[in-house]
Amino acid sequence: MNVYVKFVLSIIVYSILMSLVCLWPKAAYTGNYVGNFERIRAVENRPPQVATWSRTPTIIVCEHAPISVTQIGSAVKFWERLGYKFKQTQYKRDPINKCLDKNPMGYILVHMVTDGIRLDDTSLAQTHFYVDNSTSTIDWAIIYMRADLRSTVLEHELGHALGFLHFNRINHIMNQKWEMGGWDTEGLKNNHQ
Ligand SMILES: [Zn+2]
Secondary structure (H helix, E strand, O other), X not given: OOHHHHHHHXXXXXXXXXXXXXXXXXXXXXXXXXXXXXXXXXXXXXXXXOOEEOOOOEEEEOOOXXXXXXXXXXXXXXXXHOOOOOOOEEEOOOOOXXXXXXXXXXXXXXXXXXXXXXXXXXXXEEEEEEEEOOOOXXXXXXXXXXXXXXXXXXXXXXXXHOOEOOOOOOOEOOOOOHHHOOOEOOOOOOOOO
């Protein structure tokens, strides 16, 4: 292979990698990028899912989270209709202090955005989720919400908590941009159960 071809190829690989980095939920995923690159390339017509839960997660809406009981209820129903299971939803009830846990194994926590979280002005929320790369399973997820909840945001963040990345189709729930998103659920049905 001559030098020119190698140069062009490395530019192409670089631009693919860069666009993938931009697709990544901000600071959301704590695994390595290279391991997930293969998975993302393999699926094109549906949102990439980097991992699934090995156990059924419990959701806790923590003390200051700007979410009503109705809002969390309908977001949970949205994903249940797609075939996902949640053990239970605890609304502002946290008897074993899971909301203070930095690695809440088996839980999806919903928090108000706090000072320690780097969230730019245009972002409405952020989800961090931890994947065990040896098993490709999700151990825990924490969703940070801003005060003015807009429609589809909580459902979108729960999608990240279930392992989905962005899928930039117009009107899709996992679209990276809220303005371009909507209620389209193409490719989100749970086929693992
Ligand atoms: Zn997102």
